[in-house]
Amino acid sequence: MPDVTALAAEALVPVVEPFAADGVFGLLWLVIALPLAGAVVLLAGGRRTDPWGHLLGTATAAGSFLLSLVLFVALLGRGEEERQIGQELFTWIQVGGFDVGMDLLYDQLSALFLLLITGVGSLIHVYSIGYMAHDPRRRRFFGYLNLFVAAMLMLVLAADYLGVFLGWEGVGLASYLLIGFWQYKPSAAAAAKKAFVINRVGDMGMSLAVMLMFVTFGTTAFAGVSAAAGEADSFTLNAIGFLLLLAACGKSAQVPLQAWLLDAMEGPTPVSALIHAATMVTAGVYLVVRSNFIFENAPVAQTAVVIVAVVTLLWGAVIGCAKDDIKKVLAGSTMSQIGYMMLAAGLGVAGYAFAIFHLLTHGFFKANMFLGAGSVMHAMDDDVDMRHYGMLQKAVPVTFLTFAMGYLAIIGFPGFSGFWSKDKIIETAFADNLVVGLAALAGAGITAFYMTRLMLMTFFTDKRWAPEVHPHESPRVMTVPLVVLAALSVLGGFLLLGDWIVEWLSPVVGAEEHHELAVPAIVLTGIITLVVAAGVALAWFTIGRSEVPRTAPAQVSPVTRAARADLYGDAINDTLVVRPGSRLVSGLVVFDRSVVDGAVMGQAAATGGLSDRLRRVQNGFVRSYALSLLGGAALVVLALLVVNLV
Amino acid sequence: MNTEPYIVLSAILFTIGCIGVLVRRNAIVVFMCVELMLNASNLALVTFAKANGNLEGQVAAFFVMVVAAAEVVVGLAIIMTIFRTRRSASVDDASLLKY
Numbered sequence: 001m002p003d004v005t006a007l008a009a010e011a012l013v014p015v016v017e018p019f020a021a022d023g024v025f026g027l028l029w030l031v032i033a034l035p036l037a038g039a040v041v042l043l044a045g046g047r048r049t050d051p052w053g054h055l056l057g058t059a060t061a062a063g064s065f066l067l068s069l070v071l072f073v074a075l076l077g078r079g080e081e082e083r084q085i086g087q088e089l090f091t092w093i094q095v096g097g098f099d100v101g102m103d104l105l106y107d108q109l110s111a112l113f114l115l116l117i118t119g120v121g122s123l124i125h126v127y128s129i130g131y132m133a134h135d136p137r138r139r140r141f142f143g144y145l146n147l148f149v150a151a152m153l154m155l156v157l158a159a160d161y162l163g164v165f166l167g168w169e170g171v172g173l174a175s176y177l178l179i180g181f182w183q184y185k186p187s188a189a190a191a192a193k194k195a196f197v198i199n200r201v202g203d204m205g206m207s208l209a210v211m212l213m214f215v216t217f218g219t220t221a222f223a224g225v226s227a228a229a230g231e232a233d234s235f236t237l238n239a240i241g242f243l244l245l246l247a248a249c250g251k252s253a254q255v256p257l258q259a260w261l262l263d264a265m266e267g268p269t270p271v272s273a274l275i276h277a278a279t280m281v282t283a284g285v286y287l288v289v290r291s292n293f294i295f296e297n298a299p300v301a302q303t304a305v306v307i308v309a310v311v312t313l314l315w316g317a318v319i320g321c322a323k324d325d326i327k328k329v330l331a332g333s334t335m336s337q338i339g340y341m342m343l344a345a346g347l348g349v350a351g352y353a354f355a356i357f358h359l360l361t362h363g364f365f366k367a368n369m370f371l372g373a374g375s376v377m378h379a380m381d382d383d384v385d386m387r388h389y390g391m392l393q394k395a396v397p398v399t400f401l402t403f404a405m406g407y408l409a410i411i412g413f414p415g416f417s418g419f420w421s422k423d424k425i426i427e428t429a430f431a432d433n434l435v436v437g438l439a440a441l442a443g444a445g446i447t448a449f450y451m452t453r454l455m456l457m458t459f460f461t462d463k464r465w466a467p468e469v470h471p472h473e474s475p476r477v478m479t480v481p482l483v484v485l486a487a488l489s490v491l492g493g494f495l496l497l498g499d500w501i502v503e504w505l506s507p508v509v510g511a512e513e514h515h516e517l518a519v520p521a522i523v524l525t526g527i528i529t530l531v532v533a534a535g536v537a538l539a540w541f542t543i544g545r546s547e548v549p550r551t552a553p554a555q556v557s558p559v560t561r562a563a564r565a566d567l568y569g570d571a572i573n574d575t576l577v578v579r580p581g582s583r584l585v586s587g588l589v590v591f592d593r594s595v596v597d598g599a600v601m602g603q604a605a606a607t608g609g610l611s612d613r614l615r616r617v618q619n620g621f622v623r624s625y626a627l628s629l630l631g632g633a634a635l636v637v638l639a640l641l642v643v644n645l646v
Numbered sequence: 647m648n649t650e651p652y653i654v655l656s657a658i659l660f661t662i663g664c665i666g667v668l669v670r671r672n673a674i675v676v677f678m679c680v681e682l683m684l685n686a687s688n689l690a691l692v693t694f695a696k697a698n699g700n701l702e703g704q705v706a707a708f709f710v711m712v713v714a715a716a717e718v719v720v721g722l723a724i725i726m727t728i729f730r731t732r733r734s735a736s737v738d739d740a741s742l743l744k745y
C-alpha cells in the first residue's frame with residue numbers, strides 16, 4: 001500500500017496532552033473503583049454475600065454506567081480543545097529515573113469505551129440475574145463479572161501503557177475465571193486454559209512493546225510516547241507496531257492467535273456476550289487505535305494489521321458457515337467482525353473512527369444476539385445444536401424479535417446500525433486498496449449467508465426439537481436487556497449522523513480530508529447491499545427450502561469439513577507449536593538424563609570407584625606402611641636433590 | 647677431622663635398621679631395628695656437630711635419645727598387650743585395622 005506512507009507524512013498525528021481533572025471529572029477513578037469494590041466484596045465476602053451478591057454486582061456496574069453517563073455529558077459540555085482530561089491518582093512505580101504514576105486519561109475515545117463497557121456490561125449483569133438464577137455459585141459469577149468490567153475499564157482509562165498492561169492482564173485473568181466457570185466440566189477447564197495460554201503469547205508482545213518503548217522513549221506514558229514517536233527511527237517504531245499487533249491478535253482473537261475464541265464458548269452465555277461485545281476482544285482494537293501515533297509512523301506494521309485483519313475476517317466468516325453450535329457460529333462471526341474493526345484500524349487515519357464506530361455497533365448487536373442465543377438455550381434445556389431447533393419464533397417471540405434486530409444489524413440491512421458501520425469500513429477499504437476492499441465485500445456476503453442460516457435453522461424451518469423439550473420464553477429480567485440491546489442495534493447508526501463520531505474522535509485519532517472513490521459512495525453501498533442480498537438468498541435456497549437433517553450430514557465437501565474443524569486452526573497450532581514444543585521438551589529431558597545427569601553421576605561413580613581401589617592401600621600390614629613411608633622419604637630426598645641440582 | 651667414616655657407618659647402620667623394619671615380622675626385632683635407625687641418625691648428628699664446631703647437632707641427638715626412651719616405654723607396653731591378647735608378637739598378625 002504505497003499511499004499509507006504518504007498519509008502518514010501528511011496526517012497530523014495528535015499528541016496526548018491532558019488537562020487536569022476538575023469538578024465532576026475528579027470522580028473518574030470511581031468508575032473503576034465501583035466494580036472493583038464489588039468484585040472484592042463478593043469474592044472476599046464469601047457465602048454470607050450469597051443472598052444479595054447478584055444485586056450488589058449489578059448495582060456497582062450500573063453505578064459505573066451512570067457515572068460514565070454523567071462524565072460523558074460533562075465532556076460534551078466542554079470546549080473541543082479541552083476534552084482530554086487526565087487524573088493523577090498516585091505514584092505507582094518509582095525506580096531510579098523510571099517513574100510511573102497511576103494516571104487516568106479520559107478523552108473522546110475512552111469516553112465512548114466507558115459507555116459501551118459499563119452500559120452493555122450492566123445489561124449483561126441484569127440478564128445474568130435471570131440466566132444464572134439456578135446456579136449455586138451465582139454470587140461468585142457476579143464477582144468475576146465485576147472484576148472483568150473493572151479490568152477492562154482500567155485498560156481503557158489508563159494514561160500509560162503500563163496501566164493498560166495492568167488492565168490487559170486483569171482482563172486475561174477474569175476471562176480465564178469466567179470461561180472456566182463450570183470448571184467441573186473438563187472441556188470448560190481446558191478451554192479456559194487454552195484461552196489463558198494463547199493470550200499469554202499476545203501478552204508477551206505487549207510487555208515487549210512496553211519495554212521497547214521505555215528503552216526508546218524513556219517513558220511509557222501516552223503523552224510522552226506520542227510526543228516523541230515522530231522522531232524515533234522507523235525500524236524501532238515498526239518493531240513496536242508489530243509487538244502491539246501481536247498483543248492485539250491475542251486479545252482480539254485474530255489469526256494466528258484465534259484458536260481460543262471458539263473454545264471460549266464453554267463459559268456461561270453471558271460471559272460470551274461480555275467477552276465478545278463489551279470487553280476483551282475489543283481491547284486489541286482499542287490498543288491499535290490508541291497507539292495511532294505509533295502506527296502512523298510505522299507503515300510496515302500498519303500493513304501487517306490490514307493483512308491480519310483481512311485473513312481473520314474471512315477466516316471467521318468461513319468457520320461461521322459450517323458450525324451447528326449456535327454459540328460457535330456467533331463466535332466465528334465475532335472473529336470476522338473484529339477483523340473488520342482491525343481492518344479499519346489498519347487503514348490509518350481514514351479508518352480509526354470507523355473501527356470504533358463498528359466496535360460500538362457490534363457491541364450492541366453482538367451482545368444482543370449472544371444474550372438472545374442464551375435465551376434460546378434457556379428455552380431448549382441448554383441444547384446448543386441448531387439442528388435441534390427450528391420454528392422457535394412462536395415459542396420465544398420476544399427473543400425472536402430482538403434477535404432479528406441483531407441479525408438485520410450484523411448483515412448490514414439498510415438503516416440498521418451495522419449497515420452504516422460496515423458500509424463505511426468497506427468504503428474506506430476500497431479507497432485504500434482494491435483487493436482489501438473486495439475481501440471485505442466478500443466477508444459481508446458470507447456474513448449474510450451464515451447469519452441467515454442461523455436465523456433459519458433456529459427460528460424458521462420445521463420443528464426438530466427433542467421430544468422432552470418444551471420451549472418457553474425467558475423471564476422479564478432476561479428479555480428487558482434484550483429489548484434495550486435490540487433498540488441500540490437498530491439505532492446505533494445515529495452515531496454517524498452528520499459524521500458526528502468522526503469529528504468527535506478526530507482530536508484523538510486525527511482526521512483526514514475525504515478520500516475519493518473510483519465510484520460514487522452510493523453505488524458502492526448499492527453493491528454491498530446486493531452482495532448481502534445474494535448471501536441471504538443463497539442461505540434461503542440452500543437451507544430455508546429444504547429439510548434440515550437432525551444430525552449433521554457426514555458426506556460434505558472438503559471446504560465444509562475444513563470449516564467444521566475451525567479451518568484446522570488447532571491442527572496448525574499443534575503442528576507448528578505444540579508438537580515441536582513437546583518434542584523439544586522430550587529431547588531436552590533425554591539430554592538432561594544422559595548428558596547433564598550422566599556427567600554428574602559419572603563423576604560420582606568415578607570418585608567412588610577410585611576410592612574403592614585406593615582404600616586397598618590401607619591393608620593393615622604395618623610393614624607395607626613402613627615401605628610406603630620409605631618410598632615417600634626417598635621421593636622427598638630425590639626431589640630435594642633435583643631442586644638443588646637445578 | 648675426617649668425618650667420612652662416621653657418615654658411612656651411620657648410613658650402614660640406618661640401612662640395616664631400615665631393612666630390618668621392612669623384612670622382620672617379630673615386633674621386638676622391628677622395634678630394635680627402629681632403635682638402630684635412631685642411633686644411626688644420632689651418630690650422623692654428632693658427627694656434623696663436631697665437623698661444624700657447634701653444639702646444635704649434639705642437642706638434637708639428646709632430644710632423639712629422650713624421644714627414643716619414651717617411645718620404648720610406650721612401644722614395649724603396646725607389644726606386651728598385643729602379645730597377651732593374641733599370643734603372638736608378629737606384626738603381620740596384628741592387621742585388623744584396615745579397609
